[in-house]
Structures are given as structure tokens and as C-alpha cells.
Amino acid sequence: MPVNYATPAPESLYPVAGVRLGVAEAGIRKLDRRDLTLLALDPGCHVAGVFTQNRFCAAPVQLCRRHLELGSEIRALVINTGVANAGTGDSGVQAAWQTCSGVGKLLGIDERQVLPFSTGVILEPLPVERLVAGLPRCVDDLKADHWHAAAHAIMTTDTLAKAASRRVQINGKTVTITGISKGAGMIKPNMATMLGFMATDAGIATLLLQQLVREAADESFNCITVDGDTSTNDSFILIASGQSGAEFADAAAPGYAALREAVIAVAVELAQAIIRDGEGATKFMTIAVEGGKNRDECRKVGYAIGHSPLVKTAFFASDPNLGRILAAIGYAGISDLDVDAVRVWLSSAADEILVAEKGGRAAAYREEDGSRVMKQSEITVRVDLGRGAAKASIYTCDFSYDYVKINADYRS
Amino acid sequence: MPVNYATPAPESLYPVAGVRLGVAEAGIRKLDRRDLTLLALDPGCHVAGVFTQNRFCAAPVQLCRRHLELGSEIRALVINTGVANAGTGDSGVQAAWQTCSGVGKLLGIDERQVLPFSTGVILEPLPVERLVAGLPRCVDDLKADHWHAAAHAIMTTDTLAKAASRRVQINGKTVTITGISKGAGMIKPNMATMLGFMATDAGIATLLLQQLVREAADESFNCITVDGDTSTNDSFILIASGQSGAEFADAAAPGYAALREAVIAVAVELAQAIIRDGEGATKFMTIAVEGGKNRDECRKVGYAIGHSPLVKTAFFASDPNLGRILAAIGYAGISDLDVDAVRVWLSSAADEILVAEKGGRAAAYREEDGSRVMKQSEITVRVDLGRGAAKASIYTCDFSYDYVKINADYRS
Numbered sequence: 154m155p156v157n158y159a160t161p162a163p164e165s166l167y168p169v170a171g172v173r174l175g176v177a178e179a180g181i182r183k184l185d186r187r188d189l190t191l192l193a194l195d196p197g198c199h200v201a202g203v204f205t206q207n208r209f210c211a212a213p214v215q216l217c218r219r220h221l222e223l224g225s226e227i228r229a230l231v232i233n234t235g236v237a238n239a240g241t242g243d244s245g246v247q248a249a250w251q252t253c254s255g256v257g258k259l260l261g262i263d264e265r266q267v268l269p270f271s272t273g274v275i276l277e278p279l280p281v282e283r284l285v286a287g288l289p290r291c292v293d294d295l296k297a298d299h300w301h302a303a304a305h306a307i308m309t310t311d312t313l314a315k316a317a318s319r320r321v322q323i324n325g326k327t328v329t330i331t332g333i334s335k336g337a338g339m340i341k342p343n344m345a346t347m348l349g350f351m352a353t354d355a356g357i358a359t360l361l362l363q364q365l366v367r368e369a370a371d372e373s374f375n376c377i378t379v380d381g382d383t384s385t386n387d388s389f390i391l392i393a394s395g396q397s398g399a400e401f402a403d404a405a406a407p408g409y410a411a412l413r414e415a416v417i418a419v420a421v422e423l424a425q426a427i428i429r430d431g432e433g434a435t436k437f438m439t440i441a442v443e444g445g446k447n448r449d450e451c452r453k454v455g456y457a458i459g460h461s462p463l464v465k466t467a468f469f470a471s472d473p474n475l476g477r478i479l480a481a482i483g484y485a486g487i488s489d490l491d492v493d494a495v496r497v498w499l500s501s502a503a504d505e506i507l508v509a510e511k512g513g514r515a516a517a518y519r520e521e522d523g524s525r526v527m528k529q530s531e532i533t534v535r536v537d538l539g540r541g542a543a544k545a546s547i548y549t550c551d552f553s554y555d556y557v558k559i560n561a562d563y564r565s
Numbered sequence: 566m567p568v569n570y571a572t573p574a575p576e577s578l579y580p581v582a583g584v585r586l587g588v589a590e591a592g593i594r595k596l597d598r599r600d601l602t603l604l605a606l607d608p609g610c611h612v613a614g615v616f617t618q619n620r621f622c623a624a625p626v627q628l629c630r631r632h633l634e635l636g637s638e639i640r641a642l643v644i645n646t647g648v649a650n651a652g653t654g655d656s657g658v659q660a661a662w663q664t665c666s667g668v669g670k671l672l673g674i675d676e677r678q679v680l681p682f683s684t685g686v687i688l689e690p691l692p693v694e695r696l697v698a699g700l701p702r703c704v705d706d707l708k709a710d711h712w713h714a715a716a717h718a719i720m721t722t723d724t725l726a727k728a729a730s731r732r733v734q735i736n737g738k739t740v741t742i743t744g745i746s747k748g749a750g751m752i753k754p755n756m757a758t759m760l761g762f763m764a765t766d767a768g769i770a771t772l773l774l775q776q777l778v779r780e781a782a783d784e785s786f787n788c789i790t791v792d793g794d795t796s797t798n799d800s801f802i803l804i805a806s807g808q809s810g811a812e813f814a815d816a817a818a819p820g821y822a823a824l825r826e827a828v829i830a831v832a833v834e835l836a837q838a839i840i841r842d843g844e845g846a847t848k849f850m851t852i853a854v855e856g857g858k859n860r861d862e863c864r865k866v867g868y869a870i871g872h873s874p875l876v877k878t879a880f881f882a883s884d885p886n887l888g889r890i891l892a893a894i895g896y897a898g899i900s901d902l903d904v905d906a907v908r909v910w911l912s913s914a915a916d917e918i919l920v921a922e923k924g925g926r927a928a929a930y931r932e933e934d935g936s937r938v939m940k941q942s943e944i945t946v947r948v949d950l951g952r953g954a955a956k957a958s959i960y961t962c963d964f965s966y967d968y969v970k971i972n973a974d975y976r977s
Contacts, residue, residue, distance in 0.1 A: 209895035384892060483622070
């Protein structure tokens with residue numbers, strides 16, 4: 154049961170000029186399921202991506218990195234679910250290459266102009282013949298307004314499709330940004346993986362786009378955690394088609410700040426949707442850390458709280474368990490933290506309660522106030538470290554019986 | 566239900582000459598419960614300790630550090646359960662000081678010769694009057710063979726008392742090492758804390774003892790994890806009375822290696838008992854990492870596996886979920902790890918199964934073999950990183966419904 158999230162209606166996902174999407178049933182692991190998605194890009198698109206830091210990175214991730222480094226003009230993305238093609242060695246790389254080659258032949262482009270993505274069970278061979286056989290049906294299905302269908306086709310254990318879209322006016326042009334994502338955190342490494350695909354019709358110079366995709370990931374997909382695990386296949390791609398006529402050569406270009414903000418907002422929406430659909434989640438938690446010396450230490454504190462099974466089970470129980478939060482702040486790794494300067498608030502849409510200061514419980518804090526906040530489904534833990542001006546937010550969910558049930562029962 | 570652990574019988578806990586223990590009911594938080602323990606040390610004992618790295622460290626920990634740094638001869642340890650005296654500010658330090666002062670008056674020693682320890686709920690004031698009022702009964706109870714009673718009196722949420730003892734012959738002398746511990750990981754920061762107290766009648770020079778307590782912690786209490794959280798009050802103390810006549814001035818002293826090994830063995834037994842009694846634990850897991858460039862990277866990999874809720878839920882389900890283990894190795898933070906060189910075995914007392922090599926599933930591996938191992942209650946995940954000679958072991962338990970139940974229900 155996702156926490157305060159519903160898939161946007163098809164008509165609210167604006168097409169992005171220059172990008173068409175098609176889906177098909179290829180029978181990769183299960184029958185009667187759309188499991189293959191193709192994005193075809195017009196000439197002139199720029200593409201940049203960020204990928205998993207996991208040393209066991211999947212074969213398609215290896216090919217994506219190689220094709221982007223080559224600097225060839227990317228003209229297509231192909232995504233399959235069912236099998237992740239991870240932990241599959243040389244034959245896995247060969248299968249990913251055959252996938253690209255199959256797309257290339259159909260679209261009349263070089264296989265190095267194709268980026269492949271896979272998500273599903275790991276350590277199993279990719280049935281590449283079935284995949285390639287399904288590609289013509291994807292090509293037949295290509296349409297600019299198929300974002301909604303694509304959001305469904307890239308799902309694995311997701312309980313609902315995740316998408317976001319917005320239009321903004323920049324420099325007198327209407328700029329569209331639309332994206333889809335999948336994943337339930339990295340709850341299930343065998344059927345998991347976090348994928349995000351975004352496109353805009355803004356024109357963004359290649360180096361600037363590479364910077365923007367990293368910044369957007371840093372504010373969104375890199376700020377979410379369900380259980381601290383990261384997958385072998387995580388990928389986030391940003392496409393800029395340029396067909397709106399709004400062009401941005403560098404970060405100082407007029408209107409770029411507004412574009413950047415809108416791109417990040419869509420990325421955050423896509424990333425948060427993953428947490429809202431986290432396995433067993435009943436609450437959406439924002440850990441907002443401010444007053445740090447730098448962003449890195451704010452993130453450390455955010456992750457210490459957001460990863461703590463003790464904090465997460467307390468949130469599941471609607472228990473304002475201050476001790477667990479303070480303990481997590483204390484072991485986050487800031488060796489010179491002055492605990493007397495730390496302040497902590499629990500807040501919901503209606504309330505903000507100062508719960509801790511001066512190394513312990515706030516004098517005016519009453520547990521019934523904390524309990525009232527904790528009963529909400531959207532809760533912010535705000536932490537002021539009292540030692541600087543940096544800040545960072547982490548998004549996570551609570552830890553329920555269902556989390557253990559889902560992950561213990563899976564495969565068994 | 567602890568995993569393969571039973572409290573040793575009273576007669577198997579050998580007294581340590583120079584150390585007497587007494588317990589009493591002080592009514593600190595609950596009635597009819599022995600909650601106060603005193604260790605009285607003869608003159609001539611050396612004492613060293615290691616303490617929590619949590620920045621929110623409790624008042625007694627602050628006093629312990631101060632008294633040890635002063636270099637005064639420690640003559641007593643006092644331990645209360647019920648209230649942790651953490652997050653209690655200046656008045657908490659004052660309460661810890663009054664505790665030491667109370668012990669000092671009774672034993673005719675300076676309060677700086679006393680080390681105080683508290684475990685229980687945090688953010689609550691220590692009822693120091695009741696504590697001090699209970700001290701005379703502890704003094705009346707002082708006996709060298711009261712280790713078993715002390716093991717019980719320091720328990721909080723532990724389901725059973727934890728103790729270990731052994732006698733070894735070194736340099737023609739009989740040396741005794743006895744210890745007690747408490748904690749259920751850091752499952753419950755409000756009622757948690759890991760405490761370990763060990764004593765030997767060997768004579769160990771102060772600097773050597775400080776080194777030994779760090780080394781012993783590093784091989785034992787620092788190698789266990791239930792949920793990755795660390796408490797505000799964690800402490801581990803080693804006392805050397807010298808009354809056996811076996812004396813060790815430095816690490817090169819004859820017989821010291823044997824003494825060191827025995828001390829570490831007792832510490833490991835005490836630390837593992839905490840994991841075996843971990844909240845909701847049904848399995849005891851050893852993550853044995855070898856072939857690293859250094860011990861630190863082996864520990865990183867061990868903790869990545871041992872902290873992963875995905876791995877821990879899979880173990881609960883007896884599921885040999887290779888993908889989760891490989892993914893954890895991959896994100897452990899060794900940026901130049903060659904995954905093709907990594908090998909992984911699952912083993913029980915009866916079996917050792919090579920499950921992964923060359924970046925994926927081992928060619929000869931059959932899942933039924935992995936499943937057979939996973940059904941045991943003692944399981945080792947052995948990882949060879951294939952890049953050096955360093956190694957390290959981490960001890961942990963699985964993650965069950967009961968873990969969530971216990972931690973979500975607690976306080977609610």
C-alpha cells in the first residue's frame with residue numbers, strides 16, 4: 154500500500170518532442186506481461202547518465218558506460234524486466250551487446266548508439282533471443298505519448314507505476330520535463346534495481362547535461378534509502394532533445410537556474426515515489442539535516458537516522474522514540490560533534506515540535522505532542538547540528554512486519 | 566530463544582583473586598529485582614577500558630574516562646540497571662559522581678578510584694538516593710565467587726545471563742580469566758547498552774593492559790552487530806589483579822602470547838553470547854572475510870553483509886540468496902575490488918559449499934546444497950576477496966518478525 158502516492162493519469166504525462174516510446178510483451182520471464190520498452194530518440198538529442206557504484210555492476214551497465222564514454226550520439230534506450238543480466242560474466246556482456254545490435258538493425262543505427270537496461274532476477278542468463286524477437290513490436294508501438302505505458306512496462310515488484318511531468322515557461326519557450334522510475338528501494342536485489350529515465354525538450358550542452366544529471370541524482374535518487382542496500386543495476390538517465398528551442402550552453406545561461414530547479418523537482422518526485430512504494434512502508438519520512446559544516450556530514454547524519462532499523466521500527470509503531478534518534482546522530486561519524494548544540498524537531502504538515510536540545514529532551518517537550526506527530530503518514534525529522542550552514546535531506550520509509558515478510562518469503 | 570547458548574553454571578565461573586562482587590536490590594526502576602552490582606578490587610589491580618564512540622555518551626562513561634585518565638588506582642566498579650543516566654546533562658554527571666562518592670565512603674577510598682556504569686532507559690534521571698542507599702547491601706554481599714550473581718544483576722532485556730571463564734597454565738602459574746557481559750546487540754537504545762567486565766589474576770603492566778583491552782575489544786565486542794546501532798553507554802573493562810604471580814611487563818614477555826589469546830577467547834565468548842541472545846535471533850552467523858589488503862577492508866565487507874537487512878531476512882528464511890550477499894560485497898566500499906577474484910562459501914559444521922566465483926554463481930553450485938547449509942542454526946559466510954592476506958570476522962544474527970515486533974512494540 155503506497156504512502157500517499159498515485160500514478161499520474163496518462164494525459165498528465167506530457168510528451169517530450171524528440172522522444173517516442175514503445176512497449177511489448179517479449180515473454181522474458183513471464184507470459185502476458187509487457188516486459189520490454191524502447192525509447193527512440195530523434196537525432197540531436199544529448200544523453201547523460203549516472204550508474205550504480207556497486208562493484209558487481211551488471212552487464213548492461215557496463216555497456217551503457219562504454220557507449221556514453223565513446224561519445225556516440227545515443228539514439229535509443231532499451232529496457233527489459235524479468236532478468237537483470239547481472240552476475241552473468243562475459244556471456245552477459247555478449248547478451249547485452251546482442252540487444253543493442255538488435256535495436257540498431259531495426260532503427261538503422263549503430264549498436265553503440267543504443268543504451269541497454271535490465272532489471273529482474275540476477276545470476277540468470279538473459280533470454281536474448283526472446284528479447285530481440287520482441288523488439289519489432291516495440292518499434293510498431295513507438296509514440297510520443299506512451300510514457301504511461303512505459304512506466305508500467307519497467308515495473309518489477311513495484312505495486313504501482315511511477316511517473317512525473319511538468320511544463321515550465323523559460324525564456325519565452327514552453328519546456329517540458331517528463332520521467333518514469335521503478336524500484337522499491339533496493340528491497341529485493343534479485344528483482345529490484347532503481348531505474349529512472351527523464352527527458353526534456355530543452356537543449357542542454359553535453360558537459361552541462363552531465364553535470365545536471367549528477368546534481369539531479371544527488372538531490373533525488375541518491376537521497377533515498379529503504380534499507381541501505383544498493384543494486385547492481387541502478388541507473389538514472391537524462392535526455393535533452395532541444396526541440397523546444399530553449400537552449401542552454403552553460404550554467405550561467407539565462408533561465409538555466411529555473412530549468413535546473415524543474416529538472417530536480419521531477420527527479421525528486423520520481424525518487425520519492427520509490428520510497429512511497431517501499432516494501433511494507435506505512436510512513437514516508439524526511440530526515441532534514443541542517444546546520445552542518447558541509448553537505449557530506451549532513452548526509453551522514455541523515456543516513457544514520459534513515460538506516461537505523463531501531464528508528465524505522467519506532468516510526469512504524471508511531472513511537473516518538475527520541476533516544477533512538479539521538480543515538481543515531483551520535484554514532485553518525487562526526488567525531489567533534491557538540492551534542493549540546495544539537496536540536497531535533499519532529500514535524501508533520503500541522504505541527505513542528507522541538508523534542509531535543511542541550512544533549513537531552515527539550516524542557517518543554519511533552520510526549521503526547523511527539524505522539525501526535527508520529528501518528529501521521531508523512532513525518533519530518535529535522536536536525537540542526539548547530540555548527541555551520543550546510544544542509545541535506547534524506548527520504549526513507551518505516552520498517553514493518555511486512556518488510557521482513559516480503560523479504561524472508563521472497564524466493565522461498 | 567538464544568541460539569545455542571546457555572549460562573555457565575556458577576561453579577564453572579572461577580573466582581579471580583583480588584576481585585570480589587556483591588549485588589543488591591536497590592529499587593532503581595523496578596522492585597524485587599537485583600539491579601545494583603559492586604566489584605571491589607584489592608590494592609595493586611590495574612584497570613583499562615574502552616567505551617562507546619557515540620557522541621551522545623552517557624554521564625557514567627564520561628566519569629569512567631576521566632577517572633581512568635587521572636591514573637588513580639581503581640578500587641571499585643559500580644553498575645546499576647534500570648536507568649542509563651544518558652542524555653541527562655550536568656545533573657546526570659552529578660548523579661554519577663554521587664554514586665562514586667557513595668562507594669568511596671563505604672570502602673574508604675577516593676571517589677576517583679571508582680568507575681560507574683549504568684544501563685537502562687535513557688533521558689530519565691538516575692534515582693541516585695535509592696542507588697546509594699542500596700550500596701551497603703552490595704558491600705555486605707561481596708564475595709570472590711559471585712560472578713554468576715553479578716551476571717544476572719547487570720541484565721536488562723537479556724533473556725539470559727552471559728558469562729565465561731577459563732584457567733590456563735602460563736609460566737608455571739595457573740592464570741584465571743573470568744568475565745560477564747550484557748546486551749542484546751544495540752537492539753533497544755532505551756534499555757540496551759553492551760557492557761563487558763573481565764578480570765584476570767595475571768599481572769599486566771598498565772600500558773600493556775590498555776593495549777590488550779583494545780585488542781580484545783577489536784576481536785570481540787567490536788566484531789558483533791545486531792542492527793548496526795551503537796549505544797550511548799557501551800563499555801568494556803579489563804582488570805588485572807596480579808595475584809596469580811604471573812607477571813607481564815610488555816608484549817615480548819614470555820607467555821604473554823598465550824595470555825593474550827586466552828583473554829581474547831573469553832572476550833569473544835562474551836561478545837558472541839550477546840549475538841546469540843540478539844532480539845528475535847534464530848541463527849548465529851559468522852561473516853569471515855579473508856584475502857583483503859588490510860583488516861579494515863575485510864571488516865567493511867563483513868559489516869556490509871552483516872548489516873544488510875536483505876541478507877539477514879534471507880538467513881531468517883533459510884534462503885541461500887547469493888545475489889544479496891554479492892550485492893553487499895559490491896557496495897561495501899572497496900572501489901577497486903576485482904569482482905572476478907571474489908569467492909564466497911556458505912558453511913555449517915558439516916558442509917562448506919563454494920557458491921560464487923568469477924563474478925557470479927559457481928559453476929558446480931547447486932541450490933539444494935546452499936539450502937542444506939542455510940537450514941542450520943550456525944552458519945558461516947566465508948568471503949575471499951582475492952587481493953591480499955588480511956582477514957577479519959564479524960558475528961551477527963538473522964532478522965526475524967520478532968525483531969520488528971519487539972522493537973515496534975517496545976514503549977508503545
